[in-house]
Amino acid sequence: MNNDSQGPLWEVFLQKKAGQPFVHCGNLHAYDKEMALQNARDLYTRRNEGMSIWVVPSSAIVASSPEDMGSFFEPANDKIYRHPTFYQIPDGVGHM
Amino acid sequence: MGVINFEELFEAKLAKNEMIEPKDWMPDNYRKHLIRQISQHAHSEIVGMLPEGNWITRAPSLRSKLVLLAKVQDEGGHGLYLYTAAESLGTSRDEMLDALHTGKAKYSSIFNYPTLTWADVGAVGWLVDGAAIMNQVMLQRTSYGPYARAMVRICKEESFHQRQGYELMTHLAFGTPAQKEMAQDALNRWWYPTLMMFGPPDVESPNSENAIKWRIKRETNDQLRQRFVNQSMPQIDYLGLTVPDPNLKWNEEKQGFDFSEPNWAEFKNVIKGNGPCNKERLASRNKSHNEGAWVREAAMAFAKKQNENYQAA
Amino acid sequence: MSDNEALFKYTLRLGDTSLILAQRLCEWTGHGPFLEEDLALTNIALDIFGRGKSMLEYAAKLEGKGRTEDDLAFFRNDREYFNALITEQPNGDYAKTIIRQALIDCFDLLFYTELAKSKDVTLSGIAQKSIKEITYHKRHSFSWVNRFGNGTEESLTRLQNGLNDIWSYTGELFEMTEVDTLLIKKGIAVDLSVLKPLWEKEINQLLVKANLVLPESLYMHSGSRNGLHSEHLSYILAEMQSIPRMHPTAKW
Secondary structure: OOOOOOOOEEEEEEEOOOOOOOEEEEEEEOOOHHHHHHHHHHHHOOOOOOOEEEEEEHHHOOOOOHHHHHHHHHHHOOOHHHOHHHOOOOOOOOOO | OOOOOHHHHHHHHHHOOOOEOOOOOOOHHHHHHHHHHHHHHHHHHHHHHHHHHOOHHHOOOHHHHHHHHHHHHHHHHHHHHHHHHHHOOOOOHHHHHHHHHOOOOOOOHHHHOOOOOHHHHHHHHHHHHHHHHHHHHHHOOOOEHHHHHHHHHHHHHHHHHHHHHHHHHHHHHOOOHHHHHHHHHHHHHHHHHHHHOOOOOOOOOOOOHHHHHOOOOOOOHHHHHHHHHHHHHHHHHHHOOOOOOOOOEEEOOOOEEEOOOOOHHHHHHHHHHHOOOHHHHHHHHHHHHHHOHHHHHHHHHHHHHOOOOOOOO | OOHHHHHHHHHHHHHHHHHHHHHHHHHHOOOOOOHHHHHHHHHHHHHHHHHHHHHHHHHHHHHOOOOOHHHHHHOOOHHHOOOOHHHHOOOOOHHHHHHHHHHHHHHHHHHHHHHOOOOOHHHHHHHHHHHHHHHHHHHHHHHHHHHHHOOOHHHHHHHHHHHHHHHHHOHHHHOOOHHHHHHHHOOOOOOHHHHHHHHHHHHHHHHHHOOOOOOOOOOOOOOHHHOOOOOHHHHHHHHHOHHHHHOOOOOO
């Protein structure tokens, strides 16, 4: 819908506290980036939900598709050697 | 077999109580049903701003003015969350608004009733939002991810609305005789329209198998209505008000109240567009939208001049 | 005039100005040009109402006659209101609302930044909270002035018309009375004459950026400092005060 008179759609990410990751919290419409930022503030932080905002045009999001699920994620299943619990550490050396 | 059977995958997800996400394959009728339901829900929030918004400039105390303003704003926010959830299914805000403004789309009939006094603001918050919450709580676990997530956010915010409405009613019910009369009058007028919000009786609305399977519905209209009446009666008693229903009484056997059915002929009439405010509500929406057209055009032109050409989703 | 009386009048003026402006802004709620902007302007109205409420609470306390902020808001007549004339002007189209807001936001940010240094702790407390809010309001209104001024031909025309309508109410923002003189000496009130050149400079920059020109007539309306208003105020009050006046003994 390129002719949407409501402007393009944006994705909003909020950081709840400094140091925490930015988490997706919703969408909105805005015509330019300054407006997107202001709208995100007015819509998604009315109850102190965040202290830092990212806005990204939805059209910039590239998503994996469900068809990719097998080929993308299953190969990681058997790489148990990537996890610390794979390794035996002798008793007595303390926490590692 | 290398071919993925999408329908089976979809069914399997539903069976496992998993969420369906925007890019997932879904049956056409599921998509259509959801677009219709979510956009109707969004329209209800937006049109619902009008009957209460009607009283913002006349709120009788500074505190109640702040509360009402914040509440009406919340409704707008809820409409917005829902519109974007519907957009993730492939429709656009423009398309949905166009359907609303031309009268093609439906919204909750309750908002076609007028708010005649300040007490109506209380009655709407308490009864109408209270009834809406019963449906909404259930929708937090609905099968479509963006819809469910929007509902989680909405339910969190709605919980203050019903309390705000009831608090307003307590001020009136324990206030001057004129205030109490105002409260009773509002209850009289909003009681049956609120009962209608749960939809026609089950016998006339056989539970759609799909609605249950898709976790869009969990209880029948009559079950929800009964639960609402049971829940409301102690609240009404506390206020010292009465329900405009001579048949209302406790039924020990069913452990619930017996009550009269609303006037379903009136219900159908309001849906058809003959409610007290159908025309005004639509006219008001259209007026704001049309008068805003130049603002939206200007914003778009400005963005282009700044070379901010984001592709509309 | 006693110090206390002067402070009461000063606080009342600030409270009324916020209250009436917010009352105008909330006429837009549910009727904005698009949903996101409807919510944005309502947020601004909420902040300004909040400030008005705090000011009137303080005014009621200063008066010491047992009146509450609601008594002050709902039981005074138009001649007893001291809001700036610019706040009671009708919203007009969105361009007029926005340019009015930009002119006021610019003034308010300068004003409350100074008031935050007031020797009166209550006023300075309210001002400190307000600075953050107004900084955001100004960012919002200034960005919209820029959009309208550099958007379409229609938006520029509407913005210019809005400015022409409202400009003659800006002079009054800087008017000082004996109340100001007295309280400035005490380190409580803000010297508005100092703010004026700063405000003019910022507004001129904004107007240039938005392709606007100042109206030719330099005439400025005046009167609110003495409770003399345009015809609009009594309509605002008639609407705003109708329920409490109908039920004078009721509590809400």
